[in-house]
Amino acid sequence: MITIITGGTGSIKLLRGLDSIVNENMNIIVNVGDNINLFGYYICPDIDTTIYGLSNRLDVERGWGIKGDTFNFLESIKEDSKESWFQIGDKDLETHVKRTNLKNNGLNLSEITKRLSEDFKIRHRIMPASNDKIETTIISNDDEMHLQEFWVKNKGKLDISDVKYKGIDNAKPAEGVIKSIKEADKIIITPGNPISSIGPTIFIKEIKKALQKSRSKKILVSPIIHKKPVSGPAGKMFTAKGYDISVTGLTKYYKDFITDIVIDNTDIDEKKEIEKMQKITHVRNILMRNKQEEVRLAKEVMNITK
Ligand code: FO1
Numbered sequence: 001m002i003t004i005i006t007g008g009t010g011s012i013k014l015l016r017g018l019d020s021i022v023n024e025n026m027n028i029i030v031n032v033g034d035n036i037n038l039f040g041y042y043i044c045p046d047i048d049t050t051i052y053g054l055s056n057r058l059d060v061e062r063g064w065g066i067k068g069d070t071f072n073f074l075e076s077i078k079e080d081s082k083e084s085w086f087q088i089g090d091k092d093l094e095t096h097v098k099r100t101n102l103k104n105n106g107l108n109l110s111e112i113t114k115r116l117s118e119d120f121k122i123r124h125r126i127m128p129a130s131n132d133k134i135e136t137t138i139i140s141n142d143d144e145m146h147l148q149e150f151w152v153k154n155k156g157k158l159d160i161s162d163v164k165y166k167g168i169d170n171a172k173p174a175e176g177v178i179k180s181i182k183e184a185d186k187i188i189i190t191p192g193n194p195i196s197s198i199g200p201t202i203f204i205k206e207i208k209k210a211l212q213k214s215r216s217k218k219i220l221v222s223p224i225i226h227k228k229p230v231s232g233p234a235g236k237m238f239t240a241k242g243y244d245i246s247v248t249g250l251t252k253y254y255k256d257f258i259t260d261i262v263i264d265n266t267d268i269d270e271k272k273e274i275e276k277m278q279k280i281t282h283v284r285n286i287l288m289r290n291k292q293e294e295v296r297l298a299k300e301v302m303n304i305t306k
Contacts, residue, residue: 108174
């Protein structure tokens with residue numbers, strides 16, 4: 001059994017590659033830290049990106065939302081809404097309406113995600129990391145704001161002095177999460193933003209403990225190539241948390257539990273430094289520019305056995 005820890009738009013390419021080649025059970029644990037209530041709807045961007053990505057509905061260019069979607073709903077509320085900085089497409093809206101209705105009927109996020117995954121005919125199991133509320137917030141110039149306000153409303157332009165996961169101390173892992181970590185033959189961490197897309201999952205106390213205890217291989221695919229994040233605001237967040245934006249800094253961040261790291265060919269000069277931290281280092285071409293490259297890298301990751 002394979003378990004994936006994932007989140008964010010940077011993760012979806014590898015996830016799609018894995019989905020297309022893994023025939024055994026694959027459990028996909030998804031970040032909930034960037035979930036947000038807007039327009040009266042409960043929006044879970046990373047769960048939706050995963051569902052749309054694996055059902056071939058994702059707008060891959062943007063990395064979020066549904067391809068070919070229209071924005072009539074957004075247009076019609078623009079005048080009156082203070083929240084229209086967040087672009088909700090019309091087809092995407094159906095997912096948020098459905099999720100919100102199910103939530104109002106008393107279902108938890110695990111149950112809702114299972115229903116939505118069935119609707120989109122996803123063959124692997126997608127699980128939220130937690131059914132409890134965890135909110136990733138950005139501290140900028142003495143202001144604290146939701147991650148989406150920082151990234152979408154303010155276009156990621158503000159300085160960051162810290163990143164917090166509000167509610168994480170009391171958050172419990174959702175159904176199936178600990179079991180899927182304990183029973184995994186291999187755990188793969190996708191190249192999502194370590195702080196905002198993976199952090200809110202791996203720093204849930206029981207998940208952190210289970211990962212540290214696990215005897216299986218725990219392979220991280222780097223979201224950093226040649227001292228730059230492949231996408232998104234990981235660089236600013238890494239600096240705020242005191243880590244160097246490099247694959248060495250990345251290994252330090254994950255060093256408590258990963259066994260292996262896959263880095264890009266262009267970062268080969270850092271291999272020795274990483275190996276000093278007792279991590280097995282695999283040097284590959286990790287930039288995925290098309291479907292073939294997603295599948296190629298997924299195969300290479302799945303071939304890591306020793
Ligand atoms: N990202 C943007 O940059 N602008 C948007 O207007 C936007 C809307 C949006 C709607 C639904 C959804 O599932 C994701 C959306 N995202 C948007 C992506 C999202 O802000 C982040 O990239 C993820 O939360 C990071 O994982």
